[in-house]
Amino acid sequence: MDLPQIRLPEVNPVPRMFIATVGESSYEIPESGIREWLDRDGMVAFHPSLPGTELLVVRRGGKDGRVYVRPLPDGSMELWMDRYRVVVGLQDERHRLLSAFIRAALEVRADCSVKAPMPGLIREIAVRTGDVVRKGQRLVILEAMKMENEISAPVDGTVGACRLTTGVNVDKDEVLLHIIPSSGH
Amino acid sequence: MKKNIRKILIANRGEIAIRVMKTCRAMGIRSVAVFSDADRGSPYLRDADETFHIGPSTARESYLNQEKILTVARTSGADAIHPGYGFLSENPQFVEAVEKTGLVFIGPSSASIRTLGDKTSARAIARQIGIPVVPGSDGSITSPGQALDVARTIGFPVLLKAAAGGGGKGMRVVREEGELAAAFKMATSEAASSFSDDRVYLEKYILNPRHVEVQILADAHGNVIHLGERECSIQRRHQKIIEESPSPAMNDTLRAGLTKSAVNLAAHVGYTNAGTVEFIVDESGDYFFMEVNTRLQVEHPVTEMRTGLDLVREQIIIAGGGRLSLKQEDVTFDGHSLECRIYAEDSANNFSPFIGTIGHVLHPSGAGIRLDTGIESGSRISAHYDPMISKVITHGSSRREALALMAGALERYEIYGVKTNLDLLIWVINHPEFSSGIFDTNFLGRNYRPEMFDRIPAEVAELAAHVAALVHLRAEDRVRLCAEVHDASWTSRRSDYLR
Numbered sequence: 001m002d003l004p005q006i007r008l009p010e011v012n013p014v015p016r017m018f019i020a021t022v023g024e025s026s027y028e029i030p031e032s033g034i035r036e037w038l039d040r041d042g043m044v045a046f047h048p049s050l051p052g053t054e055l056l057v058v059r060r061g062g063k064d065g066r067v068y069v070r071p072l073p074d075g076s077m078e079l080w081m082d083r084y085r086v087v088v089g090l091q092d093e094r095h096r097l098l099s100a101f102i103r104a105a106l107e108v109r110a111d112c113s114v115k116a117p118m119p120g121l122i123r124e125i126a127v128r129t130g131d132v133v134r135k136g137q138r139l140v141i142l143e144a145m146k147m148e149n150e151i152s153a154p155v156d157g158t159v160g161a162c163r164l165t166t167g168v169n170v171d172k173d174e175v176l177l178h179i180i181p182s183s184g185h
Numbered sequence: 186m187k188k189n190i191r192k193i194l195i196a197n198r199g200e201i202a203i204r205v206m207k208t209c210r211a212m213g214i215r216s217v218a219v220f221s222d223a224d225r226g227s228p229y230l231r232d233a234d235e236t237f238h239i240g241p242s243t244a245r246e247s248y249l250n251q252e253k254i255l256t257v258a259r260t261s262g263a264d265a266i267h268p269g270y271g272f273l274s275e276n277p278q279f280v281e282a283v284e285k286t287g288l289v290f291i292g293p294s295s296a297s298i299r300t301l302g303d304k305t306s307a308r309a310i311a312r313q314i315g316i317p318v319v320p321g322s323d324g325s326i327t328s329p330g331q332a333l334d335v336a337r338t339i340g341f342p343v344l345l346k347a348a349a350g351g352g353g354k355g356m357r358v359v360r361e362e363g364e365l366a367a368a369f370k371m372a373t374s375e376a377a378s379s380f381s382d383d384r385v386y387l388e389k390y391i392l393n394p395r396h397v398e399v400q401i402l403a404d405a406h407g408n409v410i411h412l413g414e415r416e417c418s419i420q421r422r423h424q425k426i427i428e429e430s431p432s433p434a435m436n437d438t439l440r441a442g443l444t445k446s447a448v449n450l451a452a453h454v455g456y457t458n459a460g461t462v463e464f465i466v467d468e469s470g471d472y473f474f475m476e477v478n479t480r481l482q483v484e485h486p487v488t489e490m491r492t493g494l495d496l497v498r499e500q501i502i503i504a505g506g507g508r509l510s511l512k513q514e515d516v517t518f519d520g521h522s523l524e525c526r527i528y529a530e531d532s533a534n535n536f537s538p539f540i541g542t543i544g545h546v547l548h549p550s551g552a553g554i555r556l557d558t559g560i561e562s563g564s565r566i567s568a569h570y571d572p573m574i575s576k577v578i579t580h581g582s583s584r585r586e587a588l589a590l591m592a593g594a595l596e597r598y599e600i601y602g603v604k605t606n607l608d609l610l611i612w613v614i615n616h617p618e619f620s621s622g623i624f625d626t627n628f629l630g631r632n633y634r635p636e637m638f639d640r641i642p643a644e645v646a647e648l649a650a651h652v653a654a655l656v657h658l659r660a661e662d663r664v665r666l667c668a669e670v671h672d673a674s675w676t677s678r679r680s681d682y683l684r
Contacts (some may be wrong), residue, residue, distance in 0.1 A: 020651075025643070034654050053544050068545045068653065069656050079539075081601075081652075082645070084649075126514030144420070147354075147422070171540060172537065
């Protein structure tokens with residue numbers, strides 16, 4: 001008995017393309033482009049480094065320099081070279097499309113979170129959950145760099161759930177508390 | 186009374202602990218280091234002969250915990266305690282407790298720290314023996330109303346300072362009457378939280394001052410000498426980042442005035458050990474006494490480079506009851522020395538500390554370069570302590586040479602994983618105003634713009650993009666390689682089975 005012939009599709013002949021984003025700029029780099037870049041600028045050497053990170057020597061403008069690369073929690077890569085810190089978001093074509101769809105599907109809710117402008121120690125919390133605050137009203141005193149910094153309300157509103165306690169250290173951009181903006185704006 | 190010091194406990198951490206232990210080794214003295222949770226595994230602990238855990242990361246519960254430190258001193262059998270700088274170094278209660286246990290405190294007596302550490306009493310003494318002081322309040326200010334009275338008498342702008350303070354904490358510049366009440370409240374509260382002492386005082390704010398200090402050494406036999414001055418005018422947030430000796434602002438008359446005042450003050454109060462008398466010098470070249478730092482200072486290496494002396498060694502000898510190893514006329518000054526403090530901080534964002542792990546560091550070295558540090562690749566900069574990474578000190582035959590050495594050292598310095606002030610320091614070192622030698626404490630205020638340190642050139646971004654793609658491919662290759670190895674071993678096992 002003859003079985004029907006199944007034709008498998010050809011393996012994707014399109015060269016793989018990376019899309020790297022640095023701040024506002026993005027770079028399209030075909031896989032073959034990396035090879036070309038290496039051939040053009042010369043040697044790349046890898047050095048031993050901390051687990052999960054890479055330390056390599058690259059050639060740039062006729063000069064060798066070291067680059068340190070480590071992953072960030074959000075999946076992007078953090079590169080340190082000379083005295084620059086460059087965050088690179090790297091995706092290939094497939095990932096880019098996928099994440100574009102996901103972004104479109106999720107509606108980003110406007111958030112009135114109050115974040116720590118710098119790392120420091122919570123010295124004082126001037127409000128409690130449910131307090132009604134006016135724009136500019138003092139919320140928190142953050143001690144950083146040996147100075148006391150007043151963190152004030154960005155808008156009129158009500159203080160949402162506040163789990164902050166005095167005496168704790170917070171990182172830069174850590175959410176201190178939420179303000180639910182009052183209606184009528 | 187001469188005491189034999191054979192084992193020293195260093196009540197500090199990081200680079201200054203390493204610095205003190207270096208001298209201990211050279212003198213055949215054993216060293217005891219202490220560490221908090223956050224400092225477990227830190228490089229300075231490997232330099233010590235013995236190490237003791239003293240508690241949680243919070244300084245209050247470890248490096249500031251007097252009882253724990255005294256307990257370690259007892260159990261380890263140390264005869265002396267070196268406090269380094271910061272932490273307990275200028276705390277008279279601690280020093281008194283050390284004195285009571287019969288241990289040697291490597292620093293001045295608790296009485297000297299009380300007299301000179303309190304800024305209002307130090308000012309009073311200085312004025313009494315004819316050293317010029319900045320016009321201000323006689324003693325501390327207790328109310329906004331009193332602050333206003335004094336401010337009106339001496340004229341705005343004025344400076345509010347914590348009486349027990351240091352390092353810029355509890356300090357506020359007030360430019361007009363309307364700001365005074367709020368600034369008074371803030372300064373008082375900062376002073377209370379930082380020094381457990383809410384007293385503040387007020388003085389005239391000198392515009393465009395230079396900050397010059399004199400290093401002194403005094404033994405218990407009445408010998409007081411000075412080791413020249415240090416220029417410390419390059420500051421951010423009232424904290425020094427570049428120091429040098431000699432000061433480019435000095436002439437012989439001014440230098441003679443400053444050093445004589447410093448020595449007289451130390452002699453008058455019977456000060457012993459190393460200390461620093463700080464002055465401000467105004468635009469017309471008049472100088473005023475500011476305060477005394479009753480400890481070894483961060484920037485002591487520039488003095489060591491010029492004089493060839495080991496200040497920690499002198500401290501230990503003095504604390505043991507010995508005599509200064511040299512007289513004033515034996516002190517020689519050689520060339521020019523410069524220090525840059527490398528901090529983990531964001532020059533583009535208010536100099537806020539940058540917390541994180543240092544992934545890779547390559548410290549500069551070479552002739553004329555000294556590097557004092559307590560960090561290595563893998564070290565973590567935590568929010569618990571001062572984010573200083575290291576001090577780069579250069580020494581040349583002239584200021585120009587010391588500057589060239591510094592520029593080279595900073596350019597070569599690789600610190601990856603945390604943002605640092607390296608780019609800011611390089612910019613200052615190469616700035617025409619700084620190289621001219623005519624500058625003051627407002628140098629950054631006048632010249633610095635955060636956005637100068639917040640740009641990534643297009644070619645750097647493009648290179649980073651390529652490197653990121655390369656690193657990604659390499660990671661993929663590793664996974665593929667693992668899969669192939671796995672596959673191969675499975676195939677061979679299968680073939681074994683089939684055979």
